[in-house]
Amino acid sequence: MSKSIEELKSLTTQIRRDILRMVHAVNSGHPGGSLGCTEYFTALYGKVMNYKSPFTMEGKNEDLFFLSNGHISPVFYSTLARFDFFPVAELATFRKLGTRLQGHPTTHDGLPGIRIASGSLGQGLSVAVGAALAKKLDGDDSLVYVLQGDGELQEGQNWEAFMYAAAKKVDNIITTIDYNGRQIDGDTEDVLDLGDLHAKMEAFGWTVLNEKNGNDLEAVIAILEKAKSETGKGKPVCILLHTEMGHGVDFMMGTHAWHGKAPSDEQLDTAFKQLYLEAPADY
Secondary structure, three states, X not given: OOXXXXXXXXXXXXXXXXXXXXXXXXXOOOHHHHHHOHHHHHHXXXXXXXXXXXXXXXXXXXXXXXXXXXXXXXXXXXXXXXXXOOOHHHXXXXXXXXOOOOOOOOOOOOOOOOOOOOOOOOOHHHHHHHHHHHHHHHOOOOOEXXXXXXXXXXXXXXXXXXXXXXXXXXXXXXXXXXXXXXXXXXXXXXXXXXXOHHHHHHHOOOEEEXXXXXXOHHHHHHXXXXXXXXXXXXXXXXXXXXXXXXXXXXXXXXXXXXXXXXOOHHHHHHHHHHOOOOOOOOO
16 A cells, blocks of 8 residues: 555654664664665655565566665665565564574575675676666566665776666666765765766766755655656666765764664664654564
8 A cells, every 4th residue: 555755754763763773682783874765765665666565586577676785784674574575573683693684685585675685885786787688678667776875886896887787778777876975984085085976977878866855755756756757768867865874863963983883772762762653663
């Protein structure tokens, strides 16, 4: 059943609570980027992407999603669970022995919704381009979506994939770059400056869209719909989605410090007060 905007906004709060609870329980994981990408995942699965249930790896005649920056698995797992790919209760197994919810997504345990292992950065777009070409060969008009991190773009394989997709007119793919300006070692401009990313992507032959309000759910839905309208025109499509790492929790925002650090008991309590829900559906 399609959810209203208000229901989806409440769901973003619940997903953020899930993220924090998951990493706190095992004192391990990546909350910063996960919190920053919550609106993207909610928009994609709640309004934009056409996918089928039950999940199949083949993904014929449906849109596909590939997470390239796999360390933000908490937001991916929570979204999949909240959209009924697997039971919400399974979120409590995150990063524990024998779990299907490993720190970086893997495929060997058959977790519904996971199409590739994405621990090593820089590989997701290459896989997605291959899937998009396969859909063209199959006469499948569905789209392929990808999420990449901005720090991840320092991996050279991304640029090979950017070049290939444009050269081969892979116009059924939409990649979104989580443009939060931060990575594990600090601000991206200090670690390895990306320069004018918009100009670079255009020079590589992509249609490029910018969204400055990447933590505004309605704005994210709108830019994804705009991107869909640009497919099929001979160019791959890229969204530069400006988000805030740690969004929704004031002490996690404005810094890279929460890239891969779990909150303490007291910090979790403070965060939950900021992410208040009338009737939270926590696992």
